[in-house]
Amino acid sequence: MTIRELTEKDIPAFYHMMCLLDEETEYMMYEPGERRDPEGFRTRVLEALSGGDFLLAAESKNGELVGFLWAERGKMNRIRHTAYIVVGIRESYRHRGIGTAFFRQLDEWAAASGIVRLELTVECPNGSAKALYEKNGFRVEGIRPKAMKVNGSLIDEYYMGKIIGEPAE
Template sequence: MSGTHIRRARPADEDALAVLDRETWSPLHAVTPRPAPPYAPFFDERHRPEDILVAEDARGTVLGYLRLVAPTPLPSNGHVRQIQGLAVADGARGKGVARALLRASFDEARRQGAYRMTLRVLGHNTPARTLYASEGFAVEGVLPGEFRLDGRYVDDVLMGRSLVVADPVRDR
């Protein structure tokens, strides 16, 4: 999206990110119930500003965010970063914001020394799966019927991609 800037979140983004998170809640991607008052804070010990990339327009309006973290605290897993949340405001969808956040997350993960990127996506979330595949993610596993949402069993799809030209995991 022209004029979109990607940056790391700041504590002052708390309210805007919390509102965006509530407004973008959907059974297409959420396994938790719809948020209801009193709302939990957006930032906490597991969701820190330094783990969030924010997309904003030229006026500084938050358009979206991506949460990028180490999937586990294990040193043996330190070469992997995982996307654990991606949201784009309704008015900014279809304009390249999610793709810009993904590409910025690849750069950030590499800066942190990561070689791999992973994520989990619900099987029925075709738009997200298509986007991830177009950015180099491949399905690496499926947990069939892992969630029961709205009376239906939904698969949990595990996707991953390399962040390097020569993949040290696959090229051994």
């Protein structure tokens, strides 16, 4: 398994992986089949790559993208010191240390880039993701009641944050 920064040439494979993640889990934003704009996705990724965001990919031994971490840096001056994190790992590759490797590299990037605060949301029923985030220094800062609608049910989300340089508990 290789963890590396995502590049422009990865965009088609990245889009394909995101569509597969949409099919495999109820914990990502898009529902199965809802992601229908590969050109818009390409534009968004290119803007992220040129705009100071941090995108990592996990690549299997056969060259398939199987996971990602996207840290979207705040664009306005007042939040430029923050980054919002989204992570996804294909189901058959979970619990193999990919998430931990992502967060190790994220911390290095954040420290080198002047990021002080990392933040993310996670559906409350997603206990394994919450545990990964807590293991990597994130703390629950609040709950967003009824933030997601999944299969007709309203689901709460944890809002989690991490201050760079603070020790994990």
